[in-house]
Amino acid sequence: MTADPVIETRGVGMRFQGFTALKDVNVRIQPGILTSIIGPNGAGKSTYFNILSGALRPSDGQVLFQGNDITGTPPHRFAHIGIAKSFQITNLFPNFTALENVRIGLQAHVSRYGLWRRRALLQGLTEEATALLETVGLADCAQRPARELAHGQQRALEIAVALAARPRLLLMDEPTAGMSPEETRVMMDLIRKLVGERTVVLVEHKMKMVMSISERLVVLHHGELIAEGTPDDIRGNEMVRRVYLGQGQH
Numbered sequence: 001m002t003a004d005p006v007i008e009t010r011g012v013g014m015r016f017q018g019f020t021a022l023k024d025v026n027v028r029i030q031p032g033i034l035t036s037i038i039g040p041n042g043a044g045k046s047t048y049f050n051i052l053s054g055a056l057r058p059s060d061g062q063v064l065f066q067g068n069d070i071t072g073t074p075p076h077r078f079a080h081i082g083i084a085k086s087f088q089i090t091n092l093f094p095n096f097t098a099l100e101n102v103r104i105g106l107q108a109h110v111s112r113y114g115l116w117r118r119r120a121l122l123q124g125l126t127e128e129a130t131a132l133l134e135t136v137g138l139a140d141c142a143q144r145p146a147r148e149l150a151h152g153q154q155r156a157l158e159i160a161v162a163l164a165a166r167p168r169l170l171l172m173d174e175p176t177a178g179m180s181p182e183e184t185r186v187m188m189d190l191i192r193k194l195v196g197e198r199t200v201v202l203v204e205h206k207m208k209m210v211m212s213i214s215e216r217l218v219v220l221h222h223g224e225l226i227a228e229g230t231p232d233d234i235r236g237n238e239m240v241r242r243v244y245l246g247q248g249q250h
């Protein structure tokens with residue numbers, strides 16, 4: 001693992017009114033692969049995700065993106081520097097069509113270069129939005145209002161909106177939360193498709209799922225990094241087994 005990391009945390013810690021949610025987390029996320037952050041309830045996964053995505057500023061340590069210190073960069077700058085996130089909570093315009101939702105995402109990103117003629121701009125955006133809908137498997141739903149889509153499709157649409165910012169790094173917090181097994185399978189296939197061209201980091205509860213789709217795993221427990229490695233490394237890790245057995249989840 002010698003490639004330069006896409007994103008890296010050095011000595012990252014987070015305290016909430018004296019409660020230590022994260023302590024001295026040193027992680028280097030490698031480019032072009034899928035890394036998942038796992039750990040039992042309350043391990044600090046969401047806190048760590050929020051630090052990577054800029055929603056929280058760490059109490060200690062630094063976050064480096066492509067070698068640059070981005071600690072404390074305001075969240076609205078993140079899309080611009082190449083980091084996008086998809087949340088547990090749906091973040092769509094329900095009455096707009098799937099295509100319009102993606103186009104709005106694209107528009108937010110290109111507005112500052114908006115020197116093209118309006119018609120050409122609109123057409124370009126529509127083409128790109130259509131391509132993104134295709135990427136996430138929603139080509140047939142382009143003209144349907146977001147509110148009419150099934151839950152799994154709404155999550156896929158949210159990803160298309162996140163991709164509209166052309167991120168190098170895509171962060172996803174529990175992308176399969178609340179999904180049926182079939183929807184989960186479709187979402188897993190989609191996530192695999194996105195990796196390579198981009199770096200993807202997931203926070204996930206479902207162990208079986210992360211074990212089967214991730215190249216690397218980062219395991220947190222009580223706010224500390226307790227293991228890091230390939231799914232096989234993690235499966236064979238005694239400390240990880242103990243932590244999960246203690247929780248009764250595998």
Ligand SMILES: Nc1ncnc2c1ncn2[C@@H]1O[C@H](COP(=O)(O)OP(=O)(O)OP(=O)(O)O)[C@@H](O)[C@H]1O
Pocket residue numbers: 016019020021039040041042043044045046047048
């Ligand atoms: N804003 C906050 N204020 C106080 N404590 C917090 C805050 N956010 C998180 N915590 C605490 O920090 C710890 C880690 O929380 P976090 O949500 O990061 O865990 P998690 O691994 O995502 O858990 P889960 O698996 O339940 O989603 C928990 O004990 C939580 O109660």
Ligand SMILES: [Mg+2]
Pocket residue numbers: 045046047
């Ligand atoms: Mg969480």
